[in-house]
Amino acid sequence: MAGLWYIEYEKKIRPYIDLIDSLRALGLDKDLPLPTIAVIGDQSSGKSSVLEMLSEVALPRGTGIVTRCPLELKLKNGVQGTPWKGQIRYRDSVITLKSPDEVEEEIKSAQEDLAGRTGISSELISLQVESSCAPDLTLIDLPGIIRVPIGDQPQDIGAKIKDLIKSYIRKEETIILVVISCNVDIATTEALKMAQEVDPKGERTLGVLTKPDLIDCGTESDLLKIINNQIIPLQKGYMLIKCRGQQDLFAKTSLANALEQETEFFRKNVHFRTLLDNKLASFQHLSTRLTNELIVHIRKCLPVIQETIRNNISANTKQLEKIGGAIPEDIQTRVHDMTSKILIYCEELINLAMGDYKKEYNNEMKLYHFAREKFAEWCKQLDVVKIKLNEEAINMVKHHKKYSKGRELPGFTKYTVFEAIIRDQIQELMGPSLEMMKELSDKIETVFNTLAVQHFNGFPVLVNETRCKIAETCQKIEKEAENVIRTNFKMEGMVYAPDAMYSYKLMEFQAHSQQKGNNLTGNLNPDVQSMVVHLQTYYQIAIDRLVQMVPMVLRYYLLQELTNQIKLELAQILFHSKDVAALLHEEGDMAAKRVSLRSSLDRLTKARTLLMNF
Template sequence: GGLGAVHGGLGKLLPAINKLQDVMASIAERGSAVELPQIVVVGSQSSGKSSVLESIVGKDFLPRGSGIVTRAPLILQLQTYRGRVGVGECEEWGEFLHCPQKKFTVFKDIRKEIEDETERVTGKKQAISHNPIRLRITSPHVPDLTLVDLPGMTKVPVGDQPADIETQIRDLVLKYTANPNSIILSVTPANSDIATSDSIQIARAVDPKGDRTIGVLTKLDLMDKGTNALAMLQGKVVHLKLGFIGVINRSQKDIADEKDLESSRKDELKYFASHPAYAQLASSHHIGTVFLARRLNSILLSHIKARLPALRNRIMSLVATSRKELQSLGEAPSDDADDHRKMLLSVITQYVDNFCTTIDGGRHLTSFSELRGGARISHTFNQLFPQRLNAILPHENLPPSEIHMTIRNTKGARTSLYGSVPQDAFEMLVKKLIKQLREPASWCVDTVFDELRTISEECEPKELQRFEVLRNRFREVSAEMLSRCFRDAKKMIESLILFELAYINTNHPDFCDIGAVLGATFVDPLNLQAPPPKQQGPPAQAPQPAGPGGDQGNPLNWFGGKESKAGRSATPTGKQTKGGGG
């Protein structure tokens, strides 16, 4: 017969839990969700868990096919219908939370809606989604239960499935089974090794003592001849506190022939009653789908009762917090358009004032351990940015060999006067150093932009908390304005760099002494000896020619390199000669 009589006291309690579950689903994104008691169905892709669920419901309503058909959690709320059915009225139907105004009285339409909603939340590819589909089935033939059908576990991706499909499914299963208020329904084929069962291993990971795990053995009729699962059903192989229950599902041929589930249940009972190993369990009604539904109903009722005090305290705490938050938001706004405009202007003005005072330093301090707002921006410009500029060491980025080769390459086959540096070589080397300014300048803009975004979020007036749509619009506009300025600043930096690269002013005073110094000290990079400089005075006053190891004529000194003794050597007048400008 039907399973509607198997309600065991859940008739009023479970609908309240289900309603609470629907409410919590709508506020889950706010982080206030309560972990409610429910039965989580876990099994491998070919374990037969979908058939178990359909046997409990007594209807074909779950999608079928090759590969992973269930790609999102299906929260199935079964509710026994206890009313009277009028003429022309249907006694069983399904309702989805995402379309609550529509009743599905044809269960094939329920299957189609599950498929469509799955595709909507996961896409056409074989992806996995954590967003649950909520279905409530009301019928006089179902027990009061809340079940969560999860994707079947698999190890090898096929078709369009992601390469990490195993990890995705495992993470999803762990998310639901780790809930201490959930009962784990571990489905395992009896004709496989239970010690390596995926569902048993998952259950052990989150429930090592087996206190809230109940096992279901499917395909008992497909075991090798002469073998049986009695030892497993008796808990002698794997011990679970809630025990194991054996069931027989419809075969693929039965499904293809559209064998009804009522006939399937009768055949299941006949099989167990006639089997020597299971006859005793059958006579005491401790095996089969009907017993499974009754047992799940009883377990869920006990589980809810045991956790009801803690759930009540948690919910009352959330209610108190929400009421306090509601009171802090003030009275509801009026419907007058002028009042709306005044309030909007007030909020905008307050936001601008908060932003400006945070930049100027007049706002109330919120941190005493770190720089915030305008102080942080000033520190970035005046301390951190110069430090990054000073960290650029030209003599490290332009090794002598590169300088020498650049000079020779720009001369080509031509010769030049001793000690002269080609204009092209000088500009090439200087431009390479100028390009190094991009990174610290870009870093400075990024850092200030991040701080301005933080300021923007912290300056939101408290009144914005009352109006989520307005607050989101505020954030969108602020983010767009900051992003536009950010892009403009980046373009300006690039323009300044390009300006500097476009023309090198070699007539700058910083470069005026280079020719004189080179004329006296330049040594050919290929060690070709230059003639000694002409004596114009006493020998003691003549400049000393620099050998290959000398640094007076080292072109690195033109670009802010390490200070050399030759570049600062004393002249006959006691003055310092300039070794180079940056």
């Protein structure tokens, strides 16, 4: 490439590749998949030779598994006449290379550091090469697929290699470059099968056929059928290349000479000459094709990458806020920070209990709403009880008239009978009122505990301590509320109403009955009639008191006093603890999770800036 065309090409192509390389250098591929070309192939398919010819550097060769870690090849076409540049990065190591001859040994050394002597590793080795002969291209070389382990290789190494390969090629952002030897049955190629599993329509897969010089004479037509998509179709199709053979390696044929020999081979071959003319054969056309495929793919993926970055930043920020994104390491600073969190938590409890909803809660969390529903049910229940008592008043009076009559003369009514009937009926309502109290108390404790987990997420000791304080305070306040309710029911047993109120209610009841034309007392004796009317009147007064009294007690104690007491208890929890450090100890992976989220946010934010400036 030279002249104005090369300069224009560099302006259009290089920025896209540099952008993705920069995003990958940030580590963004830990957060989301990036466009790339993954190179896969069965063992001895010629995969390493293909990469050597593309990069013009010697990669590790030998028997068995040669590539034992993912190898990122970042190739950059330099200006003609500039010296060759190379660099290897893995983990925290950065190795500057002086010549292409150093590449093979340094990669072997890096693989041994990461994967040991015979194993494999998913950790990435990055090889950056800048040369006037290299194409503008970035791709990832993956270990060759093996069927049977040999020597001292782990027995499960084949399965591990497949899992590693799938972790790359299953991503929609990955172009799959499948290297296939021409002298094997394409239908039995494991690499092509794996590509078909993740890309069944062949939309992301490009086949590269190697070793055309090793096929039997007369089988060229079969090979052409594959390239013409007549055997196993791929939308990106196939290309044919010829790498350096074993004799070339023994003769130390340079890569430049090998490229010339490859072109000459295709020109002279009557079957493959047309492929060369149609740009379906040779490394020159393959490198251009791969670069163009990668650029198109990058352009297609950029809007998705930008949207994913925005969504991930938002999600990570919310998650970091949830677990406490700014939890300090210093214990005193942490105490101050956590005290603020506890006070915020307590304020939220009060808001929920008082119905002051400052933000959206689901209905399960709205305590005041829950309490109002229970109080409404209590009101309806007492209305039903009032009607029932009025209807049963005659029978109760007749019963006492028959079995409780003493030495009094006819026409005299026993006040003790009136008192006994009232006391028995009213006391039956104490059980339901205490059940309502228990139901409300349990609901409050559940909601408070749920909020404790949300506010103090990641601090299990503090959450448990908070739960204990809530349980103790609930039990204490619930007992106080129960005592007040029981006392009120005892007072109701005294049978009392102000004279003026009682007289007014009595006349009101009688007038209402006459207006409805409903003589509730029937044709009873005057003393029985009088007792029934007085009972029905008093029920109105007693029930009206209970309708208000029980909810007011529960609202005061369980909503107002309970939340205030919990606030006082929790406000001092950090200062009265014998071991504050233990109280503020985070659960196992929470600190690591926070560090991971912060690192991710840092990468995503930098990536967003890069994309905005692109």
